[in-house]
Amino acid sequence: MGATSCVETPPSLAGCMDEPWRTVSWGNNQEALQYVQEYKPEENRVKHLRVLLYGPVGSGKSSFISSVSTVLRGRIAIPAAASAITSDRSFTTRYQTHKIKEGRGNSATVYPVVFNDVMGLEGTDSGVHPDDIKLAMMGHVKEGHLFNPVAPLSENHPEYNPTPSAEDKVHVLVCVLSANASEIKDSVLEKMYRVRQMASDLGIPHVMIVTKIDEACPEAEGDLKNVYKSRYLKKKMEEFSSEVGIPVNCIFPVKNYHSEINLKPNVHTLILSALKHIIDFGDDFIEK
Ligand SMILES: Nc1nc2c(ncn2[C@@H]2O[C@H](COP(=O)(O)OP(=O)(O)O)[C@@H](O)[C@H]2O)c(=O)[nH]1
Ligand SMILES: [Mg+2]
Numbered sequence: 001m002g003a004t005s006c007v008e009t010p011p012s013l014a015g016c017m018d019e020p021w022r023t024v025s026w027g028n029n030q031e032a033l034q035y036v037q038e039y040k041p042e043e044n045r046v047k048h049l050r051v052l053l054y055g056p057v058g059s060g061k062s063s064f065i066s067s068v069s070t071v072l073r074g075r076i077a078i079p080a081a082a083s084a085i086t087s088d089r090s091f092t093t094r095y096q097t098h099k100i101k102e103g104r105g106n107s108a109t110v111y112p113v114v115f116n117d118v119m120g121l122e123g124t125d126s127g128v129h130p131d132d133i134k135l136a137m138m139g140h141v142k143e144g145h146l147f148n149p150v151a152p153l154s155e156n157h158p159e160y161n162p163t164p165s166a167e168d169k170v171h172v173l174v175c176v177l178s179a180n181a182s183e184i185k186d187s188v189l190e191k192m193y194r195v196r197q198m199a200s201d202l203g204i205p206h207v208m209i210v211t212k213i214d215e216a217c218p219e220a221e222g223d224l225k226n227v228y229k230s231r232y233l234k235k236k237m238e239e240f241s242s243e244v245g246i247p248v249n250c251i252f253p254v255k256n257y258h259s260e261i262n263l264k265p266n267v268h269t270l271i272l273s274a275l276k277h278i279i280d281f282g283d284d285f286i287e288k
Contacts, residue, residue, distance in 0.1 A: 013232045016219050020228035024273065027265035032272040037072060039279050040112050041286050046166045048112040049282040050097075053209075054133055054195060055176035056188055057120030060211030063256035064176060064271075065115045069100045070257045071271050072111055079258070093119045095136065095145040113279060116170070119147055121191045130194040137173065137204055139164025172282035173199045175208045175244055179216035179236050179253065189243060196245050203288070205281035208244065208251040209274055210237060220255070224266040227253050252277060 041049050053061040062079065069077035095118070099110040118136060121127040131152035135141050145159040153160050161168060175192065177184070184192075199206045210233075217233050219226040227233060233253060241248045252274035255267050 013235055015231060016226050016229035017231060017234075018229075021234060022228045024225075024228065024269060026225050026269055029265060029268045029272055032276055033071070033268075036113075036272060036275050036279060037111075039283075041283060045286055046171075048110075048114045048167060049171050049279065049286060050167065050169065051113065051115045051172050051174055051278055051282060052133075052136055052170040053115060053117040053174045053176050054121065054128070056178075056181065056184070057122055057127075059120075059176045059178045059181070060209075060256050060258075061117040061176045063258050064209055064211065064254065065098050065117065067254070067256045067258075067267075067271050068113075068115070068275055070263070071268055071275065072100050072102070074263070076257060076261060076263070093147050095141045095143060095147065097143060113275075113282075119149075121188045122185065127188075127191065130191045130198070133195050134198040134202075135160075137170040137199065137202055139168030139170070166286075170204060171285045172278055173204050173206045174278060175206065175246065177208060177210055177240055177244075178212045179210045179233060180212040184243060192244050203285070205285050206246055206250070207274075207278060207281060208240060208246045210240060210251060210253045211256055213253045214255045224255060224264075224270065227270065250277070250281075 039049075041047070053064065055061055066077040066079045095116060098115040098117075100113070102109045102111050116136065118128045118133060126149050128147050129149060129152040132141065132147055135153050140161050141153060142159040142161045145153065155162065173195070175195075196206060213227055213233055214221040214224070216236065217226075217230045219230050220233065237248055237251050237253065240246070241251055252270070254270045254274050256271075257267060260267070
């Protein structure tokens with residue numbers, strides 16, 4: 001192994017290591033699937049665990065939510081309106097809770113894990129304001145709120161929720177970055193740094209999803225099982241870790257379901273691994 005190399009990768013980072021640096025039970029998804037499908041927050045505390053995703057435009061936030069839906073429901077989900085990568089404005093401008101339906105027909109319910117994502121972080125006058133992310137984490141942003149990049153939500157605004165319930169609050173924050181993106185812009189890094197600081201002040205657990213590992217690394221594209229052997233992806237995760245300030249053991253690489261029409265066990269494995277940790281961290285926070 002290791003004969004091929006990643007696109008535009010220095011020779012020292014090309015190819016694969018002999019042994020993976022993280023162990024994964026590939027394709028063996030039943031146990032993890034059952035765990036996430038049967039997860040429920042402890043009764044009387046909250047009805048659902050709320051996950052908030054943030055990151056640059058086009059990093060794969062909406063695709064990750066659809067991928068989670070695909071995994072939980074066992075069928076390819078209609079993608080949540082995907083944004084064009086070329087666009088410098090994010091598609092997601094309203095605060096919206098994505099719920100995943102469980103079952104069919106009259107007996108259908110929703111999974112007790114719900115997702116919100118906020119518009120991209122780019123720019124000072126186009127991306128989401130970091131203070132709005134803090135307000136969302138604290139549960140102050142009402143459903144449907146249209147984010148204004150230049151002015152965070154104020155307390156007297158009708159879309160400000162002065163009395164958030166435990167369910168309105170965010171229980172786990174997820175930073176989404178693409179393994180295939182060139183350097184993160186300073187303006188974005190600065191916002192991410194502030195968001196990280198706010199999450200840590202609030203005690204909210206913070207994890208990272210690294211998407212598009214297939215695009216970033218031909219070894220992973222050829223065989224997803226190479227993800228933890230790829231020198232390039234390991235380096236990328238270490239870089240992201242120090243740039244955003246999230247420890248490597250809270251960073252999970254995934255390939256989203258974005259073009260497939262069939263389920264793939266190894267794609268499932270990485271999504272499930274990320275989802276299980278997101279749920280566990282969020283649940284710990286709820287218990288606190
Ligand atoms: N190859 C590949 N493409 C992806 C992956 N995740 C997302 N995409 C594509 O990247 C683009 C942006 O994704 P999207 O989810 O809309 O990003 P968002 O702006 O963060 O919500 C879409 O065209 C997706 O199909 C991935 O893991 N691999
Ligand atoms: Mg989106």
